[in-house]
Amino acid sequence: MAWLHTWAGLVFGWLLFAIFLTGTLSYFKEEITQWTQPEIVPHEVSDAVAAERAQQWLQANAPDAKRWFIRLPDERNPDIALTFNPAKGGFEQKSLDSVSGQPVQARESMGGEFFYRFHFQLQMPHPWGRWLASVAAMVMFVALISGIITHKKIFKEFFTFRPRKGQRTWLDGHNAVAVLILPFHLMITYSSLVIFMTMVMPASILTTYGSNTSAFFDDLFPAFKSAPPVSEAAPLASIVPMLEVATQKWDGSRVGLITVNNPGKANATVALGRNGADHIPHEPGTALMFNGVTGELTQQSSMTAASLLLAGGMYGLHMGHFAGPLLRWLYFLAGIGGTAMIATGLVIWLGKRRLKHAKSGVLPFELKLVEMLNVASMSGLMLAVVSFFWANRLLPVSFAARSDWEVKTFFCVWGLALLHAFGRVFFRDGRTAWREQLTLAAALYCLLPVLDMVTAGSYLWASLKQGQWTLAALDLTALATGVFLAWGALRFRGEALGVIASKQTPTGSNRTTVQEAR
Amino acid sequence: MDAAMAPAPVPEKRPRAPKKSAAGEVSMRWRLAVASRVLAAVIGGYLLASLASVCLAYFLPLLFQSSRAEAAVLSMTLSFLFYLPAVLWCFACRTALRAWLGLLGPSAVLGAVYACARWLV
Numbered sequence: 001m002a003w004l005h006t007w008a009g010l011v012f013g014w015l016l017f018a019i020f021l022t023g024t025l026s027y028f029k030e031e032i033t034q035w036t037q038p039e040i041v042p043h044e045v046s047d048a049v050a051a052e053r054a055q056q057w058l059q060a061n062a063p064d065a066k067r068w069f070i071r072l073p074d075e076r077n078p079d080i081a082l083t084f085n086p087a088k089g090g091f092e093q094k095s096l097d098s099v100s101g102q103p104v105q106a107r108e109s110m111g112g113e114f115f116y117r118f119h120f121q122l123q124m125p126h127p128w129g130r131w132l133a134s135v136a137a138m139v140m141f142v143a144l145i146s147g148i149i150t151h152k153k154i155f156k157e158f159f160t161f162r163p164r165k166g167q168r169t170w171l172d173g174h175n176a177v178a179v180l181i182l183p184f185h186l187m188i189t190y191s192s193l194v195i196f197m198t199m200v201m202p203a204s205i206l207t208t209y210g211s212n213t214s215a216f217f218d219d220l221f222p223a224f225k226s227a228p229p230v231s232e233a234a235p236l237a238s239i240v241p242m243l244e245v246a247t248q249k250w251d252g253s254r255v256g257l258i259t260v261n262n263p264g265k266a267n268a269t270v271a272l273g274r275n276g277a278d279h280i281p282h283e284p285g286t287a288l289m290f291n292g293v294t295g296e297l298t299q300q301s302s303m304t305a306a307s308l309l310l311a312g313g314m315y316g317l318h319m320g321h322f323a324g325p326l327l328r329w330l331y332f333l334a335g336i337g338g339t340a341m342i343a344t345g346l347v348i349w350l351g352k353r354r355l356k357h358a359k360s361g362v363l364p365f366e367l368k369l370v371e372m373l374n375v376a377s378m379s380g381l382m383l384a385v386v387s388f389f390w391a392n393r394l395l396p397v398s399f400a401a402r403s404d405w406e407v408k409t410f411f412c413v414w415g416l417a418l419l420h421a422f423g424r425v426f427f428r429d430g431r432t433a434w435r436e437q438l439t440l441a442a443a444l445y446c447l448l449p450v451l452d453m454v455t456a457g458s459y460l461w462a463s464l465k466q467g468q469w470t471l472a473a474l475d476l477t478a479l480a481t482g483v484f485l486a487w488g489a490l491r492f493r494g495e496a497l498g499v500i501a502s503k504q505t506p507t508g509s510n511r512t513t514v515q516e517a518r
Numbered sequence: 519m520d521a522a523m524a525p526a527p528v529p530e531k532r533p534r535a536p537k538k539s540a541a542g543e544v545s546m547r548w549r550l551a552v553a554s555r556v557l558a559a560v561i562g563g564y565l566l567a568s569l570a571s572v573c574l575a576y577f578l579p580l581l582f583q584s585s586r587a588e589a590a591v592l593s594m595t596l597s598f599l600f601y602l603p604a605v606l607w608c609f610a611c612r613t614a615l616r617a618w619l620g621l622l623g624p625s626a627v628l629g630a631v632y633a634c635a636r637w638l639v
Contacts, residue, residue, distance in 0.1 A: 001606070001609065001610055003609065004605075004606070004609040138598070138601065138605075141602055142602065142605050142606065145602060145606065146606060146609075149606075190598065193598045194595055194598075197594040197597070197598075198594065201568065201571060201594045201597045201598070202594075203568035203569070203571055204568075204571040204572050204574065204575035204589075204593040204594055204597075205575075205590050205594075207572045207575065207576065207632075208575050208586050208589070209586075209590075216587055216590060219585065219586075219587035220591070305584065305585070305588045306588075306592075307584065307588045307589070307591050307592035307595070308588060308591055310592065310595055311591050311592070311594075311595045314595070
């Protein structure tokens with residue numbers, strides 16, 4: 001079982017590190033987007049006003065669309081997000097300013113959406129990225145449970161931490177962080193499988209519904225079932241009175257998503273879904289259905305069955321939409337803990353095997369390969385993440401393909417970090433690779449607030465004057481990360497330290513990657 | 519883990535240790551056995567989990583008041599709890615052959631139960 005834990009952890013460790021790191025960032029997806037598009041200023045707008053503006057814009061600009069989706073602004077989303085299917089097919093997205101009701105004039109950027117998408121699609125074509133992420137999730141589940149079985153003295157080891165003892169310290173740290181947030185680890189891993197279960201484990205849908213799998217989704221989510229549009233036209237009723245009905249029906253829960261099927265046609269329907277911030281379970285099937293022409297409530301559906309609450313509850317816990325500021329930070333810290341657990345595991349794997357070669361000081365090829373991948377996947381990814389934020393501030397605001405170039409910067413920097421790690425690990429030593437990458441990353445993270453003040457300082461001051469801390473919080477988090485990385489880089493200073501300590505701390509050189517796992 | 523504090527090895531129940539040649543190389547036979555276990559875990563485990571979810575989705579609506587969509591959701595949710603021990607079994611049992619038998623046996627039973635139920639009801 002220890003064997004399984006060791007090897008499953010190694011082979012998928014690098015990928016899981018990237019998934020955990022970007023997933024951790026995704027808990028602040030909306031806040032990151034606010035930072036990358038500082039032009040969009042949050043305003044207090046009532047749901048009714050926002051819905052009215054969205055409806056006006058869509059009626060003027062997308063009257064022949066098959067479907068409209070309207071996401072209303074809330075405390076974390078300053079804009080009105082519109083998605084619609086044009087008659088020619090596909091999807092179009094627009095972001096409306098909640099005050100003017102016109103498309104926002106902001107720099108193009110994927111913002112937090114980029115890290116969120118990467119977390120489960122890995123920048124691969126649909127559906128392969130989701131499959132790979134699901135396979136990684138299953139391996140994580142196996143590694144987690146086999147790790148628990150391997151460490152029988154789990155309670156005792158939780159209170160054991162022996163600092164500055166090399167390999168021992170790493171293992172203590174790995175065990176402590178794993179056990180400390182074990183409920184989070186179990187929840188996040190199991191729920192990640194549940195999120196994509198209809199894709200990865202569809203056998204029971206196929207045997208129950210035959211090849212007609214859309215009937216399964218129609219049963220679950222009646223709100224999204226739509227009839228083909230009829231040719232007869234009819235004006236769409238106002239959405240605002242429907243919001244009032246929803247306020248009566250759903251005590252204390254706001255409307256989140258508005259779906260309009262066949263707008264402008266005689267068989268138009270409007271479905272209202274609840275705002276995910278107001279309850280834990282993810283319940284896309286809970287909806288109020290209205291006749292789109294008369295505005296009458298025709299149907300209401302809910303997801304209160306036990307099995308749907310179980311699956312939806314896990315989905316919701318994973319996404320954390322319901323979390324307020326404090327809980328959101330706890331999610332973030334737990335995510336860092338999970339990332340650190342993976343990082344320490346990778347370091348332990350290499351440290352253990354390095355012991356055998358401590359005398360000669362020369363690592364065999366395969367261990368060098370592992371060290372190269374450790375450096376590139378951990379400090380290299382940290383560099384890639386910060387370069388995304390630098391690109392966001394440095395690329396000209398009016399530059400046409402700037403959103404794509406932010407993403408390209410991310411992957412180019414990651415690729416360069418891999419090349420650098422290759423050169424250093426194979427032609428000098430791993431310590432140099434770690435030191436140089438961590439030093440550069442520390443500088444970039446520490447200077448990010450400075451860059452923000454220089455290039456977008458007016459937005460920062462304006463937001464602080466309004467009492468909005470989002471932009472400043474991201475800058476401060478970057479600064480804290482930079483300080484940690486600088487501390488990490490300092491641990492790799494000088495060659496002599498590693499030689500002296502090599503007897504007792506063969507992996508002392510790698511100790512600091514825990515912090516770097518932010 | 520401290521060697522002194524580790525429990526005494528129980529060779530009978532543990533997977534066989536890799537047979538190493540005089541040069542310290544792991545034998546080809548051992549490598550193939552590991553590959554076989556990995557295949558058993560991935561494919562055999564998936565088969566077992568799928569069949570378990572198929573049976574659950576079929577029998578839950580008969581036993582409880584639940585719609586077939588709800589039963590399908592629950593069966594998919596729980597299927598991973600069949601996959602996990604299946605994978606662990608493949609690496610805990612003594613030989614690769616046992617790994618395969620331990621998964622294909624229960625899979626055959628589940629498949630037969632489901633086939634009979636479909637045929638009879």
